[in-house]
Amino acid sequence: xxxxxxxxxxxxxxxxxxxxxxxxxxxxxxxxxxxxxxxxxxxxxxxxxxxxxxxxxxxxxxxxxxxxxxxxxxxxxxxxxxxxxxxxxxxx
Amino acid sequence: xxxxxxxxxxxxxxxxxxxxxxxxxxxxxxxxxxxxxxxxxxxxxxxxxxxxxxxxxxxxxxxxxxxxxxxxxxxxxxxxxxxxxxxxxxxxxxxxxxxxxxxxxxxxxxxxxxxxxxxxxxxxxxxxxxxxxxxxxxxxxxxxxxxxxxxxxxxxxxxxxxxxxxxxxxxxxxxxxxxxxxxxxxxxxxxxxxxxxxxxxxxxxxxxxxxxxxxxxxxxxxxxxxxxxxxxxxxxxxxxxxxxxxxxxxxxxxxxxxxxxxxxxxxxxxxxxxxxxxxxxxxxxxxxxxxxxxxxxxxxxxxxxxxxxxxxxxxxxxxxxxxxxxxxxxxxxxxxxxxxxxxxxxxxxxxxxxxxxxxxxxxxxxxxxxxxxxxxxxxxxxxxxxxxxxxxxxxxxxxxxxxxxxxxxxxxxxxxxxxxxxxxxxxxxxxxxxxxxxxxxxxxxxxxxxxxxxxxxxxxxxxxxxxxxxxxxxxxxxxxxxxxxxxxxxxxxxx
Numbered sequence: 020x021x022x023x024x025x026x027x028x029x030x031x032x033x034x035x036x037x038x039x040x041x042x043x044x045x046x047x048x049x050x051x052x053x054x055x056x057x058x059x060x061x062x063x064x065x066x067x068x069x070x071x072x073x074x075x076x077x078x079x080x081x082x083x084x085x086x087x088x089x090x091x092x093x094x095x096x097x098x099x100x101x102x103x104x105x106x107x108x109x110x111x
Numbered sequence: 112x113x114x115x116x117x118x119x120x121x122x123x124x125x126x127x128x129x130x131x132x133x134x135x136x137x138x139x140x141x142x143x144x145x146x147x148x149x150x151x152x153x154x155x156x157x158x159x160x161x162x163x164x165x166x167x168x169x170x171x172x173x174x175x176x177x178x179x180x181x182x183x184x185x186x187x188x189x190x191x192x193x194x195x196x197x198x199x200x201x202x203x204x205x206x207x208x209x210x211x212x213x214x215x216x217x218x219x220x221x222x223x224x225x226x227x228x229x230x231x232x233x234x235x236x237x238x239x240x241x242x243x244x245x246x247x248x249x250x251x252x253x254x255x256x257x258x259x260x261x262x263x264x265x266x267x268x269x270x271x272x273x274x275x276x277x278x279x280x281x282x283x284x285x286x287x288x289x290x291x292x293x294x295x296x297x298x299x300x301x302x303x304x305x306x307x308x309x310x311x312x313x314x315x316x317x318x319x320x321x322x323x324x325x326x327x328x329x330x331x332x333x334x335x336x337x338x339x340x341x342x343x344x345x346x347x348x349x350x351x352x353x354x355x356x357x358x359x360x361x362x363x364x365x366x367x368x369x370x371x372x373x374x375x376x377x378x379x380x381x382x383x384x385x386x387x388x389x390x391x392x393x394x395x396x397x398x399x400x401x402x403x404x405x406x407x408x409x410x411x412x413x414x415x416x417x418x419x420x421x422x423x424x425x426x427x428x429x430x431x432x433x434x435x436x437x438x439x440x441x442x443x444x445x446x447x448x449x450x451x452x453x454x455x456x457x458x459x460x461x462x463x464x465x466x467x468x469x470x471x472x473x474x475x476x477x478x479x480x481x482x483x484x485x486x487x488x489x490x491x492x493x494x495x496x497x498x499x500x501x502x503x504x505x506x507x508x509x510x511x512x513x514x515x516x517x518x519x520x521x522x523x524x525x526x527x528x529x530x531x532x533x534x535x536x537x538x539x540x541x542x543x544x545x546x547x548x549x550x551x552x553x554x555x556x557x558x559x560x561x562x563x564x565x566x567x568x569x570x571x572x573x574x575x576x577x578x579x580x581x582x583x584x585x586x587x588x589x590x591x592x593x594x595x596x597x598x599x600x601x602x603x604x605x606x
Contacts (some may be wrong), residue, residue, distance in 0.1 A: 066541065074350065080322070
């Protein structure tokens with residue numbers, strides 16, 4: 020039996036490339052209670068829920084002052100895509 | 112005589128205080144006069160299409176002032192609206208359209224409200240007064256059988272909580288974020304709570320309220336009355352407790368209250384009332400409420416759920432349907448103006464849940480809520496769980512039967528069971544699905560099952576973990592051993 024989590028764990032880990040990606044990766048790992056979150060990892064593969072998306076965004080707002088919408092993470096569930104969407108948002 | 116319908120109440124405010132702000136959305140501010148006039152014009156469009164009393168109009172519009180004007184226009188025609196969620200899979204939206212008997216969601220001229228309002232020639236030309244008992248809105252919620260179940264609620268069920276002497280924090284000078292999911296009854300709470308009393312409803316950007324946005328809306332839109340699911344309230348207290356500065360009353364509900372979060376909140380904001388609320392859509396929005404006192408946080412049985420909300424009757428009845436004495440566990444039966452008309456197109460389920468019960472010798476129509484509770488000596492209710500399998504996660508009502516029915520429809524799934532996974536805080540945080548594949552033929556793997564469920568169920572009903580099992584463990588007395596099932600996957604899911 021294969022679960023999405025195992026599939027994702029099997030794929031190679033790719034570290035964050037920008038400071039923003041690194042911050043978002045750390046917050047994602049904290050909220051999902053996992054060791055690390057790579058830039059090609061998907062929020063859903065770690066069982067991410069909309070409530071966790073809200074918590075992730077609340078922390079990104081508190082740390083960066085940017086306005087972030089949980090819908091962005093639900094739509095762009097891979098870190099590199101989500102971080103790019105956050106990058107494109109105005110600083111609050 | 113004051114108006115008794117939602118649109119009648121809005122029209123009254125438009126006549127008395129035309130310039131007062133009804134809606135705020137970002138930089139857009141819509142006065143009562145503009146909202147009412149724009150809705151009159153849209154009602155004219157609906158009238159020419161033959162929309163009238165008894166109709167249900169499905170709407171698939173983004174959170175916007177235009178959506179609110181359209182809802183109001185539907186009400187003005189004596190019809191009821193139902194909001195479809197754009198995030199639902201198309202199959203679920205279609206099943207709801209089929210239940211309504213509609214070809215598709217209504218489409219109306221999407222002009223700015225001021226332009227629509229300017230086209231009005233006669234105020235109220237196409238407005239119908241269907242009376243307070245007529246259907247105003249249909250809430251689709253998780254059903255035990257046959258997919259989404261439509262709860263049909265009348266005008267008075269929505270308006271009752273906010274009549275003079277009702278819930279505090281609504282009316283002129285008050286504002287509430289309009290943040291709840293569009294199909295949900297708490298969307299009606301946030302919207303009609305303010306619009307039926309002359310207050311302001313403040314639409315949020317996107318679909319989720321965050322602490323930063325709340326802080327902004329307090330400052331820029333005068334937000335002072337807030338509804339949050341208990342889960343979201345806890346998250347705000349954890350992440351950014353200062354976001355509540357300036358908020359004057361908070362209504363929470365949908366799940367058991369966490370005493371730790373309340374204690375922390377009340378210590379920092381001793382003068383801000385927090386009301387614990389409980390209410391199924393069938394007794395619209397809120398049925399019982401309780402202002403939480405610091406001492407409640409130390410009660411062994413949890414924070415009380417309180418007493419009947421305005422316009423609501425609450426009875427705690429035993430299995431013989433006699434009233435419970437203090438200390439006896441019973442089921443909550445709800446009556447009064449909050450009651451739904453029934454379930455859309457499901458007369459058997461309506462008769463099963465909305466039952467005649469003699470109270471003090473007089474038969475009354477009451478809703479069997481399935482919520483168990485106990486009364487204390489002061490007549491305050493304390494929640495004691497559910498009499499069935501219904502769950503709440505983040506305030507969303509979930510019927511495991513609906514998920515199991517959907518999973519059994521996946522080719523190759525012979526049987527399955529949905530298990531609630533309890534988090535460290537003792538509350539159900541996610542769902543797990545264990546299924547048994549057919550022997551021989553195609554054996555679906557968990558990703559296939561997930562893919563299928565995603566196509567037919569909204570995201571909140573798709574279990575987070577899905578497991579194939581070789582057999583269902585049984586207890587000594589021949590029942591499915593869910594504890595053993597839970598131990599299996601829970602251990603493997605740990606990292």
